[in-house]
Amino acid sequence: xxxxxxxxxxxxxxxxxxxxxxxxxxxxxxxxxxxxxxxxxxxxxxxxxxxxxxxxxxxxxxxxxxxxxxxxxxxxxxxxxxxxxxxxxxxxxxxxxxxxxxxxxxxxxxxxxxxxxxxxxxxxxxxxxxxxxxxxxxxxxxxxxxxxxxxxxxxxxxxxx
Amino acid sequence: xxxxxxxxxxxxxxxxxxxxxxxxxxxxxxxxxxxxxxxxxxxxxxxxxxxxxxxxxxxxxxxxxxxxxxxxxxxxxxxxxxxxxxxxxxxxxxxxxxxxxxxxxxxxxxxxxxxxxxxxxxxxxxxxxxxxxxxxxxxxxxxxxxxxxxxxxxx
Numbered sequence: 001x002x003x004x005x006x007x008x009x010x011x012x013x014x015x016x017x018x019x020x021x022x023x024x025x026x027x028x029x030x031x032x033x034x035x036x037x038x039x040x041x042x043x044x045x046x047x048x049x050x051x052x053x054x055x056x057x058x059x060x061x062x063x064x065x066x067x068x069x070x071x072x073x074x075x076x077x078x079x080x081x082x083x084x085x086x087x088x089x090x091x092x093x094x095x096x097x098x099x100x101x102x103x104x105x106x107x108x109x110x111x112x113x114x115x116x117x118x119x120x121x122x123x124x125x126x127x128x129x130x131x132x133x134x135x136x137x138x139x140x141x142x143x144x145x146x147x148x149x150x151x152x153x154x155x156x157x158x159x160x161x
Numbered sequence: 162x163x164x165x166x167x168x169x170x171x172x173x174x175x176x177x178x179x180x181x182x183x184x185x186x187x188x189x190x191x192x193x194x195x196x197x198x199x200x201x202x203x204x205x206x207x208x209x210x211x212x213x214x215x216x217x218x219x220x221x222x223x224x225x226x227x228x229x230x231x232x233x234x235x236x237x238x239x240x241x242x243x244x245x246x247x248x249x250x251x252x253x254x255x256x257x258x259x260x261x262x263x264x265x266x267x268x269x270x271x272x273x274x275x276x277x278x279x280x281x282x283x284x285x286x287x288x289x290x291x292x293x294x295x296x297x298x299x300x301x302x303x304x305x306x307x308x309x310x311x312x313x314x315x316x
Contacts, residue, residue: 056306063307111285118281124269131265131281135288135308142292143302153293156223158285 002088002102006109010116016126017073019117023130024064026110028079029087031057033106036084036092041099046147050103053140060133067126097148104144107137111160196270197235200280203263204228205243207256211290213248216297220290227283234276254294258309260287265310 006026013019034054038047065075084091088102114134118127141160142153208224211217232240264284271277291309292302305312 053303056303059306059311115278115281118268118277119274124277127268127277127281128265131268131284132307132310134281135261135265135284135310136303136306138285138288139292139303139308142289142296146296152219153296154220154223154286154289156226156286157279157282158289159282160285 002105003109003112005087006106006113010113013120016121016123017068017071019121020064020067020071020126021073023110023113023117023133024061024068024075025079025083026087026106026113027057027061027064027133029083030106030110031055031061032079032081032084033088033091033103037099037103040092041094041096043096046096046100049143053143056136056140060136063129063133067129070126100144100147104141104148107141107144108160110134110137111141111158113160115159191270193271193273193276194235196267197231197276198237200263200267200283201228201231201235201237201240203256203260204231204283205240207253207260207287209243210248210253210256212243214250214253214294217253217294220293223286223290227286230279230283234279250294250298254291257287257291257294261291261308262310 009022009025010019013022031054034050034057038050038054042050068075088106091099091102094102111134114130114137117130121127121130138158141158145151145153204224204227208221208228211224212221228240232238261284264280264287267280268277271280288308295304296302
């Protein structure tokens with residue numbers, strides 16, 4: 001469900017600014033999601049890691065805000081709890097494993113969206129920032145797969161699926 | 162200011178130039194095959210280093226897949242795996258980090274959208290390799306939000 005909703009956000013973009021707005025929203029929700037997971041389902045080392053990753057997601061969001069600024073597009077809205085519930089329903093009440101699964105699904109969906117940007121963005125230079133964010137998300141995915149006991153931890157061609 | 166910090170700011174500056182419609186680097190772009198051949202050479206070096214690291218067989222197999230695909234698309238023919246004797250984890254991590262930088266830097270130079278997506282898929286894979294190798298070594302797997310672009314510790 002999460003992946004489908006993220007896919008719809010990126011698919012709806014019709015311009016570079018539209019893609020960056022979609023990417024910004026997903027990173028803002030990801031920051032909220034890691035923070036919520038740290039407050040609820042996760043504990044100990046995993047809680048600490050989730051808080052660190054929430055910080056990473058906030059930095060990713062700031063990078064996309066910078067891209068929108070370069071396109072002279074103002075950012076007026078920020079994702080909130082309702083957006084979190086819409087994209088990851090039930091995360092706050094989830095158990096540890098379900099929370100980790102939802103976070104992994106969100107990271108994978110973001111990677112898929114970033115690669116769609118790789119195909120469709122007109123301003124190719126901006127892809128380097130998109131890819132740096134994507135690579136950071138891919139590293140989060142390794143940690144989440146490890147926590148979930150999934151193998152392999154890495155894929156030869158990471159599509160986010 | 163650190164080299165990695167300058168690298169990230171350089172990326173942002175490039176974006177601003179693109180937003181103004183100026184990009185001199187694209188006036189005489191290299192062919193996609195040429196860009197991919199450069200990535201192949203780096204991939205072979207990195208693959209050789211990883212092959213010498215104990216417990217990294219799965220990652221070494223994925224590196225071979227990268228090299229074979231890059232060789233096919235760049236018209237470089239078959240590729241022979243290089244020996245990884247003497248390589249250590251620190252060297253493998255450093256080469257992997259440089260590999261992530263190279264794939265990301267190559268993106269604006271690839272004209273074909275399918276090849277750009279492939280380069281992004283491999284860049285993500287290389288970033289994952291870094292995290293997995295650090296995890297196996299007991300180190301912090303994700304020390305930087307941008308996979309080494311703002312802080313680039315090899316370990």
